[in-house]
Amino acid sequence: MKTGTSSVPFDPTHVTQLSWRPRAFIYKGFLSSDECDHLITLAKDKLEKSMVADNESGKSVESEVRTSSGMFLQKAQDEVVADIEARIAAWTFLPVENGESIQILHYEHGQKYEPHFDYFHDKANQQLGGHRIATVLMYLSDVESGGETVFPNAEGRLSQVQDESWSACAKNGFAVKPRKGDALLFFSLHPDATTDTASLHGSCPVIKGEKWSATKWIHVRSFDRSKRLNRRAAMGECVDENENCAGGAKAGNAKRILPTWWVLEEKEL
Template identity: 30%
Template sequence: MLWMQQVLKQLNAGEYSTVSKVQVLNHLSDISFQLGDLYRAVDFTHQLLSLDSSHKQSQLNLPYFVKLLEEERAGNLGNEESETKQETLNSSPQDTLDYKQTLESYESLCHGEGIKLTPQRRKRLFCRLHYGNRTPQLVIAPFKEEDEWDSPHIVRFYDVMSDEEIRKIKEIAKPKMKRSRVFSLTSGSPQASRQRISQSVFLTEEEDPVIGQVNHRIRLITGLSDETAEFLQVADYGIGGYYEPHVDYFLDFDSDPLEFIVMGNRVATFMNYMSDVEAGGATVIPYLGAMISPKKGTAIFWYNLLRSGKGNHLTKHAACPVLVGCKWVSSRWFRERGQEFLRPCGPTEVE
């Protein structure tokens, strides 16, 4: 297991090898199953299929592993630790990284350890002017864009929000904020959880023109349709506030199938940093070994879904605890419906 994990780590770092990721993931899936670690077996199998959807053995293994995992969960319903793990993962077996392993990586990154931004990878990151789809507004006044990570592609935009806009949005949000909630698989609805310690609120454009200004600017930058986008969510992470590893895309729409039909999944995330943080508060991606520091007025953007429509498990991210100061962010999630011609399917499943 340790040997194969090291091989996968070096492949993810961009090292050349005659051994493919598919071969390594196949070994890891088999080893995990033999060790009785079904969470990991399912995750490695899912990763393999995201790279090679025609892999016959994995196609057979995945439903079998999932069935065993569900039986194991059913047998542990009275176990408090099992229930806590299930809620904290906030995901289906197909997209679940081993909980303990992910938390260890998350904590290491928050301590400034285990960052994988190697010199070789840094060479693939660039800065540029962002003209969007050559819209007149951005041709006249393009945004500064900086690569934070190459694959999956995560970018940072500068000077997205002015100090006055940030002040106004905070002023609107503060009296309406409540304890943030996360979706619980056990209850099938959002509820407060120790997975996320923060306050948040969704703001509509009717509340103040500044919300519409910011939303319009986000639409221009991303080039995506906002017809099915969610309202702007404003969140405040005070001292000790954090958000454990999670994905932004939905893994289960059984609670509201109509919403899935009408709006689709969360295809992309646009997150504004509305404050600097003296210590802590970084956004980290445990599976990549990436850490992105908050910078007031900037925003980061990435796609949560592959072009096939499947969730990209590599985008699982987290917010490190705030140690000194206060962290304000505002996020907008774009849904699939309306993006069919703006971000069409690629020639391959994983492109």
């Protein structure tokens, strides 16, 4: 139930382009204050140490490059979450089923996430909906000092004007300050589906206060369908993407699910 939490209508006039390399956009007031507080409430008692994907195995492992705590909501967990997921799909033009569940993150004093890519280096994760095309990072709280999102390889890293209110970490690239309710959208792939090294990004250490954020990762094809197929394959079932399935892929029934506005090279999927 919404329990009185107000929903924000999608309004593209609130979007500003920040960079073309990487392609990055900020949406001022993407979430209402009530929505931010609601997401924090859903997560507060369920936080665990954040993990990273191992580049070789693709498995989630602990690492000092990421010192926050977090948890994943369920898709459409309640009406508020479902509204936010639909708003993200409307903004990005990417289907809801291509997205992972929203991850809520909490950063306390000194906690950070070193610069990294959201696309994958291992084949295991690429099987689950392909590479991540885009990331929507929603800021659920203001941060007194630090906590900026920084892009060390961005084209605007040398031209952005930064005063003393920016942290030393933020001055290592093009940076975005966390503002409650704002959302940052950036793309990890070029329009031709090649990976964009300019999308390298990190979360600067929190210097004063705390930082709450919510992340939605979006893939090139249905993440939900890929997870279902993987579960069925793990149980020994024959699925239509398996070339050994009688009447399946050999009959041409295996189809990749892609956003219609993305033209992707087969080798990248």
